[in-house]
Amino acid sequence: MKKIKIQSTFQKLTLAFLLCGMLPLLVCVFFFFVREYKVVRDVMVSNYSQITNYFTRNVEDILESVDSVMEVMYDYDDGEQTLAEVLQDEDMQQSEKALYMQKMFRTLIAQSEYISSERFADNAGNVYSYYFDPNKTLRKGADFYTSYAGDKYDEAMADTSLTIYAATQESKFCINSDDFVFVIRRNFMNISNVKSIQEKPLGTMYMDINVENIGEVVDNMQLDHAQVYLYLKEEQRYLYSENDEDYIDGADPLGDYVDNMKDSSGYFISKDHMLVIYEKIEDTDIYSVVVADEEIAYSNIGHSKLMLVLILCFVVFTLLILYMNFSRWISSPVVELKRVMEKVQTGDLSVRAKSESKDEMAYIIDGFNKMVEDLDAYIKEVYMAKICRQNAELNALKMQIQPHYLYNTLDVIRMTALDQEDRKTAKLLESLAKQLRYVLGEQAERVPILDEINMLKEYAVIMQVRFRESFDFHVSLSDEDARLMTLKMLFQPIVENAIKHGIRPKNKKGRVAVEVSRQESFLMVTVMDDGVGMSEELVTHIMDSLQNQPIGYRDQDGILSIGMKNVYDRIRLSCGEEYGFVVESIEGMGTIVTFRLPIWEEADEESNHGR
Structure with missing residues (x-):
């Protein structure tokens, strides 16, 4: 015979249910039919116990519902203030507080179907109330279940949990009511800090539960020959009874049975042949009690x-x-x-x-x-060696900048040599030699900023000859900042743009300036010119292309130069996303490019040896 393999969790659970649940149940059923009358009686007691337990659970649900609503007071916020802040706000008008309390009452009462009315007494003696039935209103001058319960510090500290009062006539503190309610009270503490928790309560909340809510639970139980009670054992008072007379002080129909209610739950047969089943509601002095006539209870066992x-x-x-x-x-x-x-x-x-x-x-x-x-x-x-890829991108970007720069420089010298043969040509050649030595010399990633500035000066000499002294070039650099390090060939493309696109179209002498200043957490380098400037739309287009286009992007319109995009990408890749430069311009007045760079005191070892 082939062995059946149980593979799925569902199959295992089903088999366990059949073996451990169904099989014992069938065995119990078999013994049920052979048991004597005592077993049948125990079944009836068990049924009544289950009914009592069902009743107890429903009452617990009601109390927990009200308890959770009371806890909402600590979280309630109308969008501006919490309840604790309102109660402590001495500048707030009483009418404003009353309006706030009405909003809170409506919010709380909507969260539980069992609450019929609410009252709150603050530590200043003010009483606020709200009734689900709009015809009801707080009785003027009533102090029954409406007073502040935190006058004595020790008592207040010991009474921060729920306090449940026996059922009473609502008319004692309410107009236009003939209902019976039991009252739940809780002090409202200031929990904003440890010290405030030890202070007296800010107020006391009372919530009324109509006994008809308990009556509906009893009706659903359909006990035709039994009486159901909710009993406060210590006070010998009632939260619920089917007879309203039992709510009156002194009425105690369970008085003869109380001495036998010793455990948290159980049952007994009284001297007058009544079956009494009771169960204590957890963490309270409230007992659920079901009383049935013994003969009637057992006569129901007549089924075939x-x-x-x-x-x-x-x-x-x-x-x-x-x-x-x-x-x-x-x-x-x-x-x-x-x-x-x-x-x-x-x-x-x-x-x-x-x-x-x-x-x-x-x-x-x-x-x-x-x-x-x-x-x-x-x-x-x-995957794919992320760091190596970034280094390759940086080297590729520098290789794009250097040929572009050299080609433009050689073109300037060629044109000048054709025009005249004098000392200017020698000066140009000297400047070119220095620049070639700087560009093609040691391939360090970082160089002293002084070397970068000196290279710009040599480049300015060539451009001044090329454009017939059409601009002055100024540099502002302190001796202390001159020792700082920066990326090589970082500022030349920006200076080139300032001369070609700012000063040259101006058709009169202009000025290009470079300023270096150390800020608190970064190095600021400013390249400015007083050329023709740019429109606001053009500046927006340039900044958008710099920040949002991928590395190596080339503007098809020719508005954004290759050098400018490469410089921006080099800064972001080598220094971090928080660094870069910003372009500002006013048409007809000039352009300012402001660099935000890290403060590098000296080049790291890897940069000094090239990568």
């Missing part, structure tokens, strides 16, 4: 065995269906994780597993997604 079997089969079938759906819900994250793992194994690192749960599987899936994301980032980081 066939009926019981049919009901049991229906329950088992329903549980099985629910379990199958639940098992699929449990196993779905595992199936999703398996699907994503298979895709990752094929090399797709962009896929991510999804999980809508918040359990351990969600933690595992999040960890797996993080692992795949880190793996993807690591591969991208080391």
